[in-house]
Amino acid sequence: MGLFTVAEAKAELARLRPILDEIVVVRADMVELASGIPTELGGVPERKAAEARLNELMTAVQETGAELKGVAPLLVDFPADLDGVPVLLCWLEGDAELAWYHRADLGFAGRRRLP
Incomplete structure (x- = not known):
């Protein structure tokens, strides 16, 4: 699987929401x-x-190219590239939308808001 653009990751997250909601149940x-x-x-x-x-x-979830990093709470990363830097667009259970990322080499602790 390739990299996601921010728009593609947001669209894929929207498509995955019913699956993610069912995972919680x-x-x-x-x-x-x-x-x-x-x-x-x-x-x-x-x-x-x-x-x-x-x-x-x-x-x-994983067949979409997204990475399921955690189940409790749910954590889904979408591999991407921001200005030439490998990043993971990051959605955490409870987030209203895909609004965060972290550098691929820094992990969740390096999480920042998307520009």
């Missing part, structure tokens, strides 16, 4: 099912189904 279900505490969600078969669904959803 399935993640919560899976944690509840794995807690060992009785739940109306079910038991081992339902937990295995939730794990399988979560894997499918995570694969769907």
